[in-house]
Every structure is written in C-alpha cells, then in structure tokens.
Amino acid sequence: MQQILEQANLPEAAQQQLREQQSLFDQDAIFANSLAGNTVLGYFFHNDGQSSGQLPFPFYQLDAEQLHNQLLKMHNYSSNIPLLANHALEQGFVVTQADIDGVIRRLPLVIEHQGDTYASFSLVMAQLALGEPWLKLKLVDNGAQFVATEIDIGTAVTVPVAADASMLVPFRGGARSYPTLSATRIMRSDLSTAEQAAVQGAIILIGTSAMGLSDLRTIVLQTNYPGVEAHANVIDALLQAAMGESVFYYEPDWAPAASLLLLLVTGMVLAVILPGRSPLWMLLYSVLGLSWVVGLNFYLWQAHHLALPLALQLLLVLGLSLFNLALGFFASNRHRREVQELFGAYVPPAYVERLLEDPKAASMEGEQRKMTVLFADIMGFTTLSEALTTAELKQLLNRYLTKVTEVIFAHQGTIDKYVGDMVMAFWNAPLDDPQHAQNAVLAALAMQQQTALLSQEFIESGLPALEIGIGLNTGPMNVGDMGSHYRRAYTVLGDAVNLGSRIESITRYYSAQILVSDATQEQCPDIIFLPVDRIQVKGKTEPVEVFEPLCSRQDANEQLLHKVATFTQALQAYRQQDFNAASQLLQQLLNNAAQQPDNHSALYQLYLERCTDFIQNPPAADWQAVFIHTNK
Template identity: 35%
Template sequence: MIAKHLKSILPWQYIGSLCLVVVVVGEVAGFWSLRLMDRLEWLSYDARVQATLIGDEDPSIVLIDLDERSLNEIGQWPWPRHQVAELTQILFDEYGISILGFDIVFAEPEGNLLAQQWGQLQERYPDLPPSPDVESGDAVLARTLMDYPVVMGYYFQSRAGESDPPSTGSLPAPLQVDADQEIVEALPWPRPERFTGNLTELQYAAMGGGFFDNPFVDADGVFRRVPVLQYWEGGLYANLPTAMIYTLFGQPPVSLQVAKGGGVLQLEAIDIGGFEIPVDARGGALVPWYGPRGHFTYISAADILHRRIDPQALEGALAIFGASAPGLMDLRSTPVASVYPGPEINASMLAGILHQSYKAEPPYSLAAALLILSTVGILVTLVFPRLNAVAIVVVSTALIAAHSGLNFWAWQQDWVLPFASGVLLLLVLSLWHLTMNFWRESRQKSWVTERFGQYVPPELVDEMVHTPESFGLEGEQRELSVLFSDVRGFTSFSEGIAPDELTNVMNRLLTPITEAIHQHRGTIDKYMGDAVMAFWGAPLADGDHARHSLEGAFAMLQALEEINKEFTAEGMKALAMGIGINSGSMNVGNMGSEFRMAYTVMGDNVNLGSRLEGLTKAYGVDIIVSETTAAAVPDWACRRIDRVKVKGRTAPISIFEPIGPADSLSTETRQWLQQHDLAMEAYSAQRFDQAHDIFTATLAEHPNDSIARLYLQRIEHYQSSPPGPEWDGVWTHTEK
C-alpha cells in the first residue's frame, strides 16, 4: 500500500506531534517556562474576567479618595497630621463608619511645625522667650487613632539591595494563627527582606495594620493575584483588606487549611472568623474583580472635611483611605483596566472576603490539566495522521469547543483552570498535522505521478492521490481484466516506410490507441512494437474492470479506424487489429530486478489474454473475450465462438466475440445472434446437418461472417468423419 511506502514519513509526524505535546505539558508542569504560553494564559484569564465581571455594587465599602480636587482644595500631600486626624474623627463621629484602613504609610515624623518656626525666629531675635508647648501633629494623630478602629498601611520589600536603607518604622503585631509553628515555617510564604512601616507611635495607637505591596505581580506588570499573608521573623502578617476584617472581627485566630500529600504540605485556604479565602500554595489569592475603575463608591476627602456628604451615606461603611490622583503614583495595571487605583484593588479584595466571591485554582488543577493535556495530546497524535484536512479541522474545532465549554463551566463554579495551554496544544497539533498532511500528500502526489503517470491517465492519477489506501506497488492478487492487442500486417505496412519516418508513424498509431485505453480507466502495461498490453482494476481498484476493458477495446478499434483514414489518404495501407481480453485473478505489482522495475501483471490469466489475441486471426474477428469476461458484463451481447484449449493450458474455455450493449442492438442483429446460437447448439449436439443448414443461411445473409464459414468447413469434415460419442466439441489450438 502507498501508506507503507510512505512509512518513512509517518514516524516524523508522530515524533513531531509528541514533541509538541511534551513542550506544552512540560511548560504547564513547570519544567520550563515559555514566555508566550504565560502571556496567552494571562490574556485568556483577563478575557474571562472581563466577560464575567460580578457587577454588583456594595454600598458598605467606600473609598475616601485623595483625588485631584482634594489636593486643589486642601493642599498638596502630605497633609498636616492634625488634618488627617480631623478627617478620621469626622468619618467615625459624624458619618459613623465601622472601620478605616489607610492605604497610605506614615513613615516619617511630621514634627512640631510651630516649634520649628519659633526656633527660626529665635535665630533672628535672640531675646524671644522659649517656644510655647504645642502638641505635634504625630501626637495628635496618634491620640485620635487610639479612639477608633483604624488599620494602618505599610509595605514589605521582597528584595533589598545594598543601597537600600534598613527597615524603618514599626509593624503591627503578627496574626494569631491557629497552627503549629512548624507548619507555618514550612509553608512557602513570601519572605520579604525589609519593610517600611508607620511611625511607632502611630502604629501602636492603631488597632492593626496591613501591607499593600504585591510581590505576586505577573511579568507583564498586571495585578491578578495578591498575597493574603507574608512571613516576617516568625510571624504572619495580613494584607490591608484582610487585616481590616481581622480587626473588625476582634482579631480571631486565623486558621490555615493545609493538605498533606506525598510528604508535601499544600496550603489551600485561609480562614478568618469563618470567612474563607482560597489561596495557592504561597498564600496568593486571585483578586475578585467586581467591575471597571470607579465601580465602588468614591468620596472625595475634601468633601468629608467640608462635610458636604449626607451623614447617612456612610453609616456602618468599611472605608479605605487612599489616593487616585495620578501624581501620587498609586495606580496599577489590572485585567479590567490598564490604569486602576490601588485602593480599589483593596476594596475588591475586601468585598471578596465579605461576599465569599473568590475564584481559585483547585489543588488538583495542575494534575488534572497535565492528565487532560497528555491524554488529548496522545490521542490526537495517534488519530490525526489518519484523518484528512477537513476531518482534522472539524475534530480540532469540536475539541476546542469542548475544552472551552468545560473551562467556562468550571469558571462559573469559581474554579480557575488552565485554558490557553489546551487551546494552544490543539491548535499547534492541528497545524502540525495539517502541514504534515499537506507535505505527505504533496510527496504522495509526486510519487504517484512519477510511478503511474506513464501507465494511467492524469485524471486517474489525481483520483489515486485522494484514495491512497486502494493501491500500491507490492505484489498482490486481484481480480483484473487484461487486454492484448496486435496490429495485423504491420511488418508489410512498415516495409514501405523510411526508417526515419517509422518512429513518427508509430507515435501516430499508438497515441490514439493509448488515449482510448486511458479514457476508459485502463493502465498501460507495455508497448511491444506495434502491440499493446493493458489492464483494468489496478493500480486503482475498479469493480467494473471487465466492462471498462470492453469499452476500451471498442474505442481502440474506433481510434484505429480514424488513423486509417489518415494513412490511406497519405497513400499507406489500412491496418487491422486483433484484441484479446481475459478477466480473472492476477498478480499485480512492481516487478523486476535491482536494475529495473516495472508495474505489471502476471499469472495464468494474463497468458490466456495473450492467447485470445492470437486466436483473433484464426477466427477472423477483431475482439475475442474469455467466458469470465463475458459473464462479468451480462448486459452486453456476446456471440459464443467456440470452446477451445489454448497452448499452455489443459482446461478448455469458451470464447466469445463481444457485439455491444444488448439494449443498443438492432432487430436484425438480434435475429442474427439467435440464429447463431441455434447453429452452435446443433453443432455441439452433433446435429451437423441442422447446423450446416443454419450456418449456410447465416452466411447467405452475412457473407462476411467468418465464424459461419469456419464452422461450415468443420461440419463438412465431421460429416465425412464423425467425431464419435466421446467428442466434447472442444477445439485444440497448438499455436500461440
């Protein structure tokens, strides 16, 4: 089969496909990192986020905004600490908020501005008395913080360089964790190298603190995941929204949901007062995006200080004080906006805790993704080489649709599964196999054209290219029809032709004969001088090979008639042709030696076809077919000629002269055939007198009937010398 011939191509298709599977699966498993794969996964995550934004506004969460209007009305930041204290007091006492989180760090002391200014005056006027005892702004703010549930903000630094200063300020007390210290130590928390905290007096005055830095920003600079906890010197510290919930609930013990498998601890969730935050192994949580920028309620800090807001608007609210003014650089890139205020990220995290709307990667997601990718990749590798291009596209589209549907269903269940890796794997595998199919078909077409173009017509070659399973070069047994033709009298015909003209004459003769064979799906086996050998049913299987061989034979005679008109017009003799056809089991394939191969047929049935062509001279007809060929085309009228033994065969066969399709015969022809059948029956039954009368009448009506004349000669012999009772009517031919 041709697939076997191209077996050297197929392994590369499998190997290349498996390599692609290994690359994608290895990237998902973390053996190596492909920047393209990461970016595609991020983009697919962002697209899912944007398509399924929660959208519900939570009035209980407000952002006290340090916006451009506040800076214009109150002054540039930093504001005096007594003004921050006033803002805090107004929010709690007049607007009744529940808790306030500062998304700003107060790392440097403000000092006593009045004392500083008085000192400058004393340098100019030494006689001035000592400066009055005025409370500093830091002291005012600290005293205010002590009266309310306030959570201060600070930030860690993941890596500290030699030029970076040491940690400054103070951290809040670490969380109370309901877990063994060994487990806390063993988990892969973010472990920063320094921090910048608030002034000690401010942090100690507040009820808590939370960090707002993010060491989990992806390589494209987008905030998708933030750490819930970070580890510092034996303790765990919460991010700002988590610290606000922790403080609001009275600082309950924090539970760590840790699974153990294969001797490895796997952090799965963090529980604070019954509110669960699903996290990854490092304690990172996906931000539960609620909407685009400005989704939460923003209230300008200037409006609070000037009391322009309805007091009922903030009753019981959880407030975060932060900056959205571009000049203060607290803007981030997120899946929902390229410029997004940092305080609103904290508001989204806070809403996610309150509404338990976090999405998370299940602990088994990696194992499931690897299993699915490996299984699909191997199945595709095994199946796609057997499919054509259209089937590959259809199957790939169906698999991508199924993968997308499953992924979207999981997303609706708040499970985040890898998406881009599966789509990319299917796309690259489809492209690979489509490319390999195209290359293989190109190679196959070239191979078929090279080997069969000299045997079969171009349109049959094209058909063979698209049905590679039905033919091949290896020797095999098939039911075929073989044709032998020979031009009668060609030797005497060529004697009057100059040698340099003979080649042209041969080409003029064989070209239309070959075209007649090709037009009826025949395969040229060889030319033997003026003789032609052809067969039907190979290399492309043909269930109607016998019929096509008969149609080809009649087309050959028609082509010879046309060329004879040209020859006689040029003063040359007209030519005649004898054709023998046999159908049966034959061996077909590429045969020969190491030096030369030929696609040909062999076998006893092939030899019989050659013998039948030789008998056309003896019986004076143009075409003789065997009984098997005649039986294969029951709708054709075939005249039984004889029952014979040919040279090289001991078994007798019946031979026939094909007349044409039965439904196309005239009434006269039908009567002639019926009369011939009656004569043959009388002859076979040794009723020679009856047979003689019928053949005599037939010859009178058809003077050119060579068969009737032949049988009259035989009958005259048998009338004088009867054959005897053992005679079976078989005529033995001793010549080829």
C-alpha cells in the first residue's frame, strides 16, 4: 500500500487519509474481523509435497517410542492464512479416508504430522460444544507398535476408536438427514421466522453439496453424499454420547483374531457336516450356515456395537457349499466313468476318449500282434536305495515314474506295469499304431532327456543323480487282459517281449542309455542310429544286432553324422577281422572325444581293447563277430 501511495505522488494529507481508510480495502482483514469468537475453521492434511497456511497447536506430542504407531500420517497441509487462523476460535482438519472399495465408513479423529497429533474438525467442534478444556489420546503398546484405543474429550465422553484413531460413522441416514439451509438465503437474510429460531444456539456447519465442488462422497447408504454431513454425524454421535447415549460402533483391535476364530469354527463345522450329503441337505445346511454368520454379526452389532468383518465369513460358507455341491455332482458321475478309469491306468487320455467314443475299437481279449515293447530301469538302483531313507526313495521314484509315464503317454504308449524302479510299456495296443516302433524310440529319447533334467533337479535338492537303461524290441507278441480270477492285468507276453528285457539289461555293459534291436531299427528310417554290437543274449540261439538311437534325422548335425560314419567303418573293419584298421579309426574317435565331449568314449575303448586282444590272439576261423552275453 505504501509503495502504491508513493508512486501516485499524492499530497501527504491525501496519503494520510487513504492510510486511515486502508482497512476498508483489505478483504482478508474484513473476513477475519467478521469471524466471531465461536467459529472453527477447517483445513486439510495431505501428501502432495507442499504445505501452506498456519497449523493450530497440536493437542499431543508423541514421545520417541510412540512414533512407531498405526496413526494416519500426513506430511503436508493446506491450512488457513495466519490472519484468519488467529481470529478463529479453533481449527480442525476435515480429512476423509475411504476404504479400499472407495466407500467412506469411518473418519480419522487424529492425524500425526511430524511427531505431533492434531484433532479433527468434528472432535474440536464436540470439545468446544461440551466446554471441555482438553483432549487425551490413549495409545497402547501391543508388542509390535502403539495402537490407539480411545480418545477422551475432557471428562465428558470417552470415544472408542480403531488402532489408527478412526471412528466408524453412525450415519443417521442419507443426505439431508440434518436440517439444511441455503448459504445464499442466509447471506440475503431470507430466512423464515422458524428457520431463524432454529439456527439460534445451534452448531452450524458450512460446506458444499454442489456436484462440481468435489465434496461429494460415497457412503454405505448412497453415492453423492455431502462430505460435510459426515462430520455432522460424528459431532452428533459425540454429543449424544456425552448425554449417556450408546452410539459408538467400533472395530476392536482383536477383531482380526476374532474373525479368524469364527472362520475356523464355521469352516470346521461345515467341513464335517457337508461332505456326503444330498444336494438338498447341503443347501439346507448352507442356508443355516449363512444365517448363523449373519445373525451373529448382527447380534454383535446391535447388542455390543462391535463391527466385525462379514465378507470373509460369507465367502467361506458360500465357497464350502459350492465346493461340496461340485464334489457331489462329480461323484454322481463316477460310475459312468469306471471304464475310463480302468483304461486310464494303461493308456494315454487321448486313447481313453477314443475308446469311450468307440468301445469296439479295442478288445480286452487275447490276440497276437506285431508290437514294440520297452523296458526302462534305473542303473544302480540297489546302491541308490541303500543311500536313501524310505521317504526319500518314495519321493524319488514317484517323481521319476510320473515323468516317464507322461512321456510314454505323450507318444501313444501303453503302460504295462511298474516293478520297483522298472517300467514296462508297449505300443500298437489296445489301439492300432502303424508307427509303433518309431513312437517307441522317440519316447525312449524323450525319457532320456527328461531323466537328465530330473537328475539335475535331484542333485540341486540333495538327492543322487539318475541314470536309466532302456531296451526296445519289435516283434510278434500276445496281448490282452490276462491273469487269474482274483487279479488281472492288460499285458503282453512272448519271446519278443523277453528279448526286449534282455536288451535293456546289457545297456550297462555298453555304457548306453538306450539300445534297440535290429527289428526295431529297421522300422525307424527317420531316426539316426549308432550300431553297437552283434550279440547273443542268454536264452537265445540266434544273434541279434543292437543299435543306439541318437536323434531324429532332421536334428542331426554334420559332426554327429561323421562320428556315426567313422564308427560304422571301424565296426565293419572289426567284423572283417581288420583289427589294425579298426584300431586306428577307434583311436581317432577317442582323440576327438578328448577334445570334444563324447558319451561314447567307453564304447570306443571297449572295441579298442577287443581289437588289441584279437591282434595278439586271433579269433577262430568260424568267428562271426557275435558277442555272447551270459547274464540276464
């Protein structure tokens, strides 16, 4: 003002006269002077990063221990300018805090700011209306942190609050439950005689209710509820409590424990009485459960003014009821699925669906077919079982058998049996499979990969590594539902089955994980094989050539093909009794294996030793390059 007067270059008398009239132009001063001694101003706490205005004095300062509490904490504020704050009787914050669903159910009565506690607008209004000189916040250490339990408004009333010093609002009803007057009419002095009488000696809250002024809230009773009326409900409740009325509804600090106990009791009762009942009885017990949960909650609300969570109780009853109804539905269809369950123990799920659609597609009667059989066994299982506890061994076997069964099913195989760690499976029954040999070999390769992954998991879990031996053979076999009157099984029998078992048993000798007979190899043109040996197994007089499948032809690289060609050439030289040439080729393969890992080094070394022996002691004239295995 002084700067403006100097710039105007007015006479001193005129400037003095304007200074005397300055207060007439200061709108803030005019408004501050209009505030009577019974006016309480509102202000806001927030976390927007900036503060403005003048805060009132806190009613309580927390000590160092009490700083670890559950009070609502705000770092910034927007308060009234000092001129207005100094002319008002008091100030109180008007912060509302919605629940997670956006509904206003409670109002904070206390907020912590920089270690000080400040009272809400409603709390300050009630204190002044009751003429009480002080407020007291009670904080209790629950072992983890301090929680609020109650607020004393002088000696007039004790307000029970939640741990964060908030209060459930006992809403009287929807909007305009309290007398409402237009601010415009008041400023125009356009009130009736009755309205003028009503405002005399009343607590008047000035707030907004227009849509565009952003003070409309959602409460449990309605949306677009004026925020100022929420404070009116709280003030009304505090004043009624001072007159002896029981109006407070609160959620005690032990509410979570009580809710958990109710959940356990209700859940255990329903878990006992619902299973095995008919749908009608399940429905009846469910209705009784819902009635119990709602009735108990309503009783605690009405009789003791306790607000306990209800949603989880309702969800528990509904969830258990629907779960048991679903179980009953599935149990009623169990008989129809018995055939499916029986076949499911033997064949992949896709096979089961085909059998259900066309029961004549397969017969359980005995018949002879050309099939492929697979035997898989864990190498060194006896030593492995001695190193593990019973529980560890069971866990290892279950995980291993589950994986290999999944692989066999994925390749259209049929599980014959499990014998300890041994798995027996076959292809081309009960449904026809023209590619049975190739599917069986691909299954063996996939089992090899899965076992390697599973072995790595076992090692990381502190369990021993796994290695398996797999033998396959193709030939005529008898298949069907065989057994006694007491126990039957869908299985295969025959000389070709026994040969498959013998081939599996010699995998350890050749340090190979998979060996197949020449009958199987001939039917798999899309797979790369490494010739291993010409053998005669125990119990057989005819020699059989065995091969090791390496990969599908499309996955083979030049290095692998070169290795197979070199070893095949060495094997041919060996069988032609050119042991020196065979030795050179084998030594070349061993030298390559020293530079690049090769899991066939043991096989190369085996043949190199044989060549060395035959160079020193040549074989008989009728030697056919057949190695005779005397063990099963």
